[in-house]
Amino acid sequence: MSRKRSHNENFLQTTGEVFCKITKLNERNETTSEEDNKNKSESFNAAEIVSRNMDLMNLIIRNINNVSERRNIALTYSFKTKIETRHWINYFVEEPLFMVFDDILIINISHFSRSVTKKLEIFGKKIKMHRHKIRTLKIKNLPSGYFDYFKKLNCFENIRTIYFDVLKFKYIPMAIFEEWPSLRPNTLIFGNVINNDFDYRDSNRAIYNNEKYTFPKCIRNIHLLCETENVDWMVNALKNFQNYELESLVLMENFTEYLSGLTMISINSIIHFFKKVKFLICKCFPSSLNEYFAQILSDFIISDNFVLIFDMNFNVSKCNFDVWIDQDHSLEGNNDITNSEIYENVSINGRYLSIHNVKVYRSDILIKYKLTDIEIMSLKEGFSKMHNLTTLELDLDLISSSSHTISLFNGLGKNLKNIKIYNSGNLKLNDLIMLAKSCPNIENLCLEDLKSNNITIKKIISMFKNLKGLEIQFSFEYNIKNIIYDLIKMDDIKKQYLLDWPQIYLLNIFFPMPDADERELLIMIITLTKVYIYMLLNEKNNYMSYIPNHFQNFFFVLLSSESRTLIIIYDI
Numbered sequence: 321m322s323r324k325r326s327h328n329e330n331f332l333q334t335t336g337e338v339f340c341k342i343t344k345l346n347e348r349n350e351t352t353s354e355e356d357n358k359n360k361s362e363s364f365n366a367a368e369i370v371s372r373n374m375d376l377m378n379l380i381i382r383n384i385n386n387v388s389e390r391r392n393i394a395l396t397y398s399f400k401t402k403i404e405t406r407h408w409i410n411y412f413v414e415e416p417l418f419m420v421f422d423d424i425l426i427i428n429i430s431h432f433s434r435s436v437t438k439k440l441e442i443f444g445k446k447i448k449m450h451r452h453k454i455r456t457l458k459i460k461n462l463p464s465g466y467f468d469y470f471k472k473l474n475c476f477e478n479i480r481t482i483y484f485d486v487l488k489f490k491y492i493p494m495a496i497f498e499e500w501p502s503l504r505p506n507t508l509i510f511g512n513v514i515n516n517d518f519d520y521r522d523s524n525r526a527i528y529n530n531e532k533y534t535f536p537k538c539i540r541n542i543h544l545l546c547e548t549e550n551v552d553w554m555v556n557a558l559k560n561f562q563n564y565e566l567e568s569l570v571l572m573e574n575f576t577e578y579l580s581g582l583t584m585i586s587i588n589s590i591i592h593f594f595k596k597v598k599f600l601i602c603k604c605f606p607s608s609l610n611e612y613f614a615q616i617l618s619d620f621i622i623s624d625n626f627v628l629i630f631d632m633n634f635n636v637s638k639c640n641f642d643v644w645i646d647q648d649h650s651l652e653g654n655n656d657i658t659n660s661e662i663y664e665n666v667s668i669n670g671r672y673l674s675i676h677n678v679k680v681y682r683s684d685i686l687i688k689y690k691l692t693d694i695e696i697m698s699l700k701e702g703f704s705k706m707h708n709l710t711t712l713e714l715d716l717d718l719i720s721s722s723s724h725t726i727s728l729f730n731g732l733g734k735n736l737k738n739i740k741i742y743n744s745g746n747l748k749l750n751d752l753i754m755l756a757k758s759c760p761n762i763e764n765l766c767l768e769d770l771k772s773n774n775i776t777i778k779k780i781i782s783m784f785k786n787l788k789g790l791e792i793q794f795s796f797e798y799n800i801k802n803i804i805y806d807l808i809k810m811d812d813i814k815k816q817y818l819l820d821w822p823q824i825y826l827l828n829i830f831f832p833m834p835d836a837d838e839r840e841l842l843i844m845i846i847t848l849t850k851v852y853i854y855m856l857l858n859e860k861n862n863y864m865s866y867i868p869n870h871f872q873n874f875f876f877v878l879l880s881s882e883s884r885t886l887i888i889i890y891d892i
Contacts, residue, residue, distance in 0.1 A: 429459040451475035458483040467499040472563035485511035494533040507541040543570040573602040601627035621698040674707040681715035690720040700731035717743040740766040756783040764789040771795040777806035794831040
């Protein structure tokens with residue numbers, strides 16, 4: 321993200337008065353003509369406007385000045401979530417050739433044509449305008465015929481991450497490094513190669529065509545999201561590197577779906593180039609895993625009605641490569657104390673210690689499945705062995721009773737720092753008390769669909785002593801007065817209510833629209849509080865991309881006590 325600040329931002333930092341910027345994203349006009357209505361229907365909605373002009377959002381984000389703390393708030397809301405998900409090509413809707421979203425540039429040119437070339441002449445100027453802030457380049461499609469055009473733009477010197485996503489078969493991703501010498505990223509992400517050419521040949525052909533190209537020496541991290549069983553093409557791509565010269569290799573769950581013994585042999589041929597390796601394992605595909613990873617899953621008694629995803633992180637220099645492919649060797653290692661002390665990936669306990677992140681959720685949202693007593697105990701025992709677990713995402717709809725929730729929370733370790741709980745409708749205050757007791761070092765907490773009126777913002781902050789970021793999406797059943805009482809305080813001198821800043825770095829809350837009196841009280845308090853305020857008024861049914869879809873009348877508040885910034889977004 322760029323450090324360059326706008327004039328408005330400088331004004332905010334110098335003035336001592338309340339600044340309130342109100343931006344109406346769409347004006348409603350009931351008396352427009354049919355022609356105006358037609359033009360309006362073809363105009364951008366609120367989400368599209370924000371995604372194409374991030375000046376206001378950059379202004380908001382930059383007021384959270386402590387970058388390290390902002391990054392630590394891992395489970396509070398990220399404005400880039402929607403843009404980082406897989407983006408599919410629709411042949412019946414013309415998509416933009418490029419899009420700039422915050423510090424991300426997306427290029428999507430499906431074919432070489434005269435009309436596209438004319439458009440690029442205009443868009444090239446816009447890309448240059450954003451060159452100072454672009455850090456990530458996401459290439460969905462880019463014909464080689466346009467390599468020279470982007471080379472002449474010469475505006476990618478600040479790119480740090482390149483994401484190759486949906487690629488046509490004729491496109492060779494790594495060829496851009498020979499064409500664009502100024503391109504010096506440190507991270508490469510290979511996404512899914514989708515058959516979008518009605519060509520039913522091998523869908524990984526675009527990746528395999530890289531065999532004659534090598535990675536530039538600036539590369540330090542490689543992520544494989546692609547669904548493939550073969551990484552032999554990377555042997556040649558890495559030939560210019562020394563052992564342990566690259567920082568990390570990340571193998572996502574789509575890749576590890578095919579993590580058989582043969583795949584591990586292929587990985588072993590390249591893994592020595594990296595210092596660290598991360599495997600994301602999904603329990604949905606135990607049959608395709610080799611014995612080494614299947615042993616971890618076999619400790620969990622689980623059904624097909626829920627999904628368990630976890631990562632395994634290893635220091636490559638301390639790993640025995642043979643144990644990943646040799647079934648007998650992996651089983652033998654459990655009793656070989658000397659071998660286990662030398663290599664961190666040999667023993668079962670060592671594998672549990674490598675797990676830092678776990679996600680548990682229903683495999684089918686339409687099936688109301690509840691975990692059995694045996695499954696709860698299995699998860700609890702598994703969590704108790706994960707001493708280095710730092711992040712947990714849990715779907716509470718899987719748990720049938722508060723006693724089960726308390727039992728599960730009781731098995732979590734003290735190193736847990738981030739937790740996100742989906743479907744928190746049945747969450748009780750006693751459940752959170754147990755969570756705070758078992759995991760006193762939690763820094764970031766996210767609760768979705770909270771219903772219990774016994775759970776309040778101030779109670780949560782008082783329970784979790786090390787809390788830095790809190791995000792809550794309140795249910796329609798929640799009493800709005802509880803939220804208002806937690807956000808205000810009485811000024812004994814002036815005898816008036818003011819905003820009560822929470823004693824954490826970031827508070828991010830969604831709640832149903834208050835009634836007229838409550839809304840008037842909130843607006844009055846905000847007006848009386850000397851704070852940098854941003855209000856975004858959003859026309860009904862044109863929600864911004866980061867607002868939950870199920871909030872049809874909502875009030876969104878984000879408080880940053882460190883920078884004294886308040887962001888308010890509400891439906892009108």
